[in-house]
Amino acid sequence: MQDPADQADYAEHSPLPTVREILALPEVEAGRPELVAGASGQDREVRWAHVAAGRGVAALLDGGELILTTGAGWPQGGPELRTLVEELLGAGISGIVLELGRGFAEPPEALIRGCDAHAVPLIVLRREVRFVQITQRVHQRILGAQNEALRARAEVHEMLTELGLNRSPVDYVVEQLAGTLQAPVVLEDPSHRVVAFAGFGSAVTESLAPWAGTVPAAGSPTVPAGSERVPVEARGTRWGALTALPGPAHPAGRRTVLELGAFALALGRLADAEGEQWLQFGSKRVFETLLGGRYRTDAELAAQLAAAGLPIEGRVVIAATLRGTGDFGAHPSLERAAIETALRRSVAPEGRVLLAPAAALEAGAGVTPGIEAEAEAGREPLLALISLPEDDPRAEGSPSRAAPPLAVRLARELDMLVPGPTPDAWRTHLALGAPERRLRQVVASLEQLRAAGRLAASAETGRVTVQQVERQPLAHLIRGLAGLPELQRFADDALGPLVEHDASTGPGHSGDLLRVLDAYLTNPSNRSLAANRARLSRSVFYQRLALIEELLGVDLADGETIATLTVALLARPV
Known part of the structure; x- marks a missing residue:
């Protein structure tokens, strides 16, 4: 039988059959089953089917079993029967199937009251059945579910281990986790700032709300019920936490998948000694969202910004x-x-x-x-x-x-x-x-x-x-506006002779006319200051200005000329 800790992990994703599902099996229906108590517990999961006889059965149970019994060897009433019922229900069983005829003609009142009080389904069979057929079918279902969980766990482990060994980017690992769990997944740093987030179709504002608000000083963000949360850590160092918000069950167990994801992220973090990927990625993701228009509403963008700190x-x-x-x-x-x-x-x-x-x-x-x-x-x-x-x-x-x-x-x-x-x-x-x-x-x-x-x-x-x-x-x-073709043609037409002159060599070709023009246009009313800005003597500066006026055929004292050349210079590529 499985270790209880392992069983708890399997039960996390609900692969086990419930009492309600077992009641629908043909082998059970053959006994004309009747639910007489504990109706509210029909969705209890069944971890094993156990055929029980005698008074000492409770000591053999681990919890979660469906008890199949005829009541043979049980006390017929009084304190002894009440004690047996209390021991059975105290063992955490999932339900009781009592075949009438051999031990009891009708279910004892003490058993009915106890099952109702503990919400443990009590089913009576009024026709004889072969318990071995029921246990065989139930165990096939249970073992099949456990094998499915093991296969799913192995597949997820292989995928996430490869991601960790490949040093896959943190956003890609988080996206794979969200796709595997079919639920939003959030990676945060030790200060609870969101490093990476994959929404899996959920509303960004709602998903990031626990991180966008004020985080309690004593702990982590308050996440919705049904979320799973695991640390990302290795070698005694904790780098953050990984959270999966509520979503459907997974054969390997949602927490198991999340822990394997945290392991992959920890491998990547160990390989990134400076932590640059984590330090930069959260901010990089926000800027890409903002500048790339990857948000639907201002509220959604505000939530991402706030969650990033x-x-x-x-x-x-x-x-x-x-x-x-x-x-x-x-x-x-x-x-x-x-x-x-x-x-x-x-x-x-x-x-x-x-x-x-x-x-x-x-x-x-x-x-x-x-x-x-x-x-x-x-x-x-x-x-x-x-x-x-x-x-x-x-x-x-x-x-x-x-x-x-x-x-x-x-x-x-x-x-x-x-x-x-x-x-x-x-x-x-x-x-x-x-x-x-x-x-x-x-x-x-x-x-x-x-x-x-x-x-x-x-x-x-x-x-x-x-x-x-x-x-x-x-x-x-x-x-x-500099990228507009019309503006580029305007700049080329206005400054073309100066660009051509600066690119030429020989006497009188100093290659600094555009720089001189820029200095002049910055201080058109103070040529002495403009000359200092151009790092030329006043006389040489005036000579350059005269050459500019000659090449362009303009008067640099004219206001419209100043405006035209200012726009043309600003439109040139940086």
């Missing part, structure tokens, strides 16, 4: 991009770690931030060629969503040339994190969208920043240069 309700959200500029003097991974850590510390403790490498997002999220080029050069920009309380001063912009409060805080944190040998010219370029309270505006703001790429800074503080949508609306607008 970015609260939305009653807060403002700022879209941002960050990138290093200039020589950092060390490996790009160290540069990125310094920028990420500085930003997280800049918004702490009240703020929250989600970060993801821009080029790591799927093509469906619309990664721009400019971002891909930067990634290939090892200077991959970071996308960020920053959530702050509505009254937080760091959520405020800066209408003047001064840097906004968030940039000032970021510069201070960088000063404490950047290694001493870092060249003085190195900077972090921070592009900030406007503080938003509506999710659709947040999405639009992030898309606008990504399309704009890196623009000239509107402010600088410490090692941080800042571009702000609120301060540079035209530049962000034009960059957002």
Whole structure:
């Protein structure tokens, strides 16, 4: 007979026959069965069928048995019969089938009362049957169910072990689990932030509700009844938890499948010594959802953001991009770690931030060629969503040339994190969208920043240069439209002679006319400042401007010319 612990695991997915199902067997129906007590317990599962005689049968039971008896050897009444009934029912049996005739002409009253009190079905047979035929059929059903569970467990174990050995991405493992269990599955980190989620057709908002709300300080999210929850851990280290929300039974047992999934994820986590996959994947998944339009409603998106650790309700959200500029003097991974850590510390403790490498997002999220080029050069920009309380001063912009409060805080944190040998010219370029309270505006703001790429800074503080949508609306607008063929033709027509001249070599071809024009258009009313920006002497700068006017046939003092060339420069690829 199976070990009770194993039996409990098999029973988890309800493969065992119930008393109700056994009553429908032809071998039982041949005895003209009649349910006389314990009708509410007909759905009790039957773990084994046991033919019983005599008074000592209770000591032989493990629980879950269907007792088949004629009552031979039982007391006919009085305290002895009541004691026998109490012992049988106390053993946790699933039901009693009493064949009338040999031991009892009618079921004893003590047995009827006891079965009713314990909701244990009592079935009487008024015609003689062969108990061996009933036990044979019942045991065939039970063993068949157990064999099915073993086969299912082996198949799931093989699949998930292969996923773990193959270091399959966490989202793929979670998707396979959800498909196997036909139920939503959520992987969370130790802080209860959702790392990966597969909904299996369920409403995202409802499925993620336990993680989107406030998590009790004393424990994990409160999941619905019928959920299964197991830790993801190995070698004494716990990396998170895996939860399967309510769903249909599985032959291998829902908890068993989930534990095997946790094992596969633990194998992958052990192979990822730095934990990069787990650290990045939750944020990457949210950005792909947001930028790829993979959500149906704002409420659904808000639930995913909150579950990933970015609260939305009653807060403002700022879209941002960050990138290093200039020589950092060390490996790009160290540069990125310094920028990420500085930003997280800049918004702490009240703020929250989600970060993801821009080029790591799927093509469906619309990664721009400019971002891909930067990634290939090892200077991959970071996308960020920053959530702050509505009254937080760091959520405020800066209408003047001064840097906004968030940039000032970021510069201070960088000063404490950047290694001493870092060249003085190195900077972090921070592009900030406007503080938003509506999710659709947040999405639009992030898309606008990504399309704009890196623009000239509107402010600088410490090692941080800042571009702000609120301060540079035209530049962000034009960059957002730069992919239109009509705008590209406009830029080519307006700047073609300068591009051709810069590409030529020989006397008078310095290759810097576009740079000089950009410096001039940034400060059209102050040519001395523009010359400094172009890093040229005033006389050489004026000579370049005269050459630009000659090549383009324009007057650079004319307002319409300034507007036309400004738009053309902004429309050029980053």
